[in-house]
Amino acid sequence: MVSKSKLWWTLAGxxxxxxxxxxxxxxxxxxxxxxxxxxLAQLNETDRPLAEEQAYxxxxxxxxLGSMGVPLKLDVQGEPVFxxxxxxxxxxxxxxxxxxARVEQLKARPx
Ligand SMILES: [Zn+2]
Numbered sequence: 714m715v716s717k718s719k720l721w722w723t724l725a726g727x728x729x730x731x732x733x734x735x736x737x738x739x740x741x742x743x744x745x746x747x748x749x750x751x752x753l754a755q756l757n758e759t760d761r762p763l764a765e766e767q768a769y770x771x772x773x774x775x776x777x778l779g780s781m782g783v784p785l786k787l788d789v790q791g792e793p794v795f796x797x798x799x800x801x802x803x804x805x806x807x808x809x810x811x812x813x814a815r816v817e818q819l820k821a822r823p824x
């Protein structure tokens with residue numbers, strides 16, 4: 714017999730694999746910025762300025778880092794790269810050149 718909690722975590726895992734579309738939607742008219750700021754504050758001293766500079770997910774470039782929870786830090790050919798969620802990690806690593814090119818564009822984007 715499968716316990717209810719086990720089933721729940723299995724479902725949660727499946728949703729996690731699908732990507733971040735199932736993630737927490739930004740609250741309408743809300744204080745998304747302050748929520749993102751407090752999420753990014755959970756990163757360490759080294760990573761936080763990097764994540765703030767990149768500001769957006771390296772895969773889903775419309776997605777603010779921190780909007781899906783604490784961003785994931787990846788090492789892409791020695792460069793620190795942040796993605797918004799686990800679902801983006803594989804995509805970021807599957808084409809490192811394109812990922813690094815997007816990060817460059819994101820850093821050049823006016824904040
Ligand atoms: Zn993502």
